[in-house]
Amino acid sequence: MKEKKLELYYFEQCPYCQIVLSAIKSNGLEEKMTYFDTRKDQKNREKLVSDTGRGTVPCLYIDGKPMHESRDIAHWLQNYAEELKKG
Numbered sequence: 001m002k003e004k005k006l007e008l009y010y011f012e013q014c015p016y017c018q019i020v021l022s023a024i025k026s027n028g029l030e031e032k033m034t035y036f037d038t039r040k041d042q043k044n045r046e047k048l049v050s051d052t053g054r055g056t057v058p059c060l061y062i063d064g065k066p067m068h069e070s071r072d073i074a075h076w077l078q079n080y081a082e083e084l085k086k087g
């Protein structure tokens with residue numbers, strides 16, 4: 001699989017974001033991810049709303065395409081972890 005650009009929009013206090021952060025950690029993908037905190041930097045939240053019409057986090061952009069829903073993101077990371085680590 002071609003290397004994918006992974007960008008996580010999140011904030012620390014969000015329990016759904018913690019599900020995704022924990023999937024990132026348990027699959028060893030920390031270094032593959034770029035992180036955008038939507039509480040620390042309002043511009044990140046504005047971008048999310050402008051792209052998706054929602055300010056809800058977590059949202060994982062996969063090559064620029066946003067995926068919402070912590071469970072969907074965690075499953076996707078789990079399914080593709082080995083391939084993502086090769087890239």
Ligand SMILES: N[C@@H](CCC(=O)N[C@@H](CS)C(=O)NCC(=O)O)C(=O)O
Pocket residue numbers: 013014015016017055056057058068069070071
């Ligand atoms: N079903 C969603 C729920 C996500 C959610 O409710 N996130 C909250 C933070 S815990 C949120 O972004 N609320 C809107 C906001 O803070 O602007 C998921 O599992 O990802």
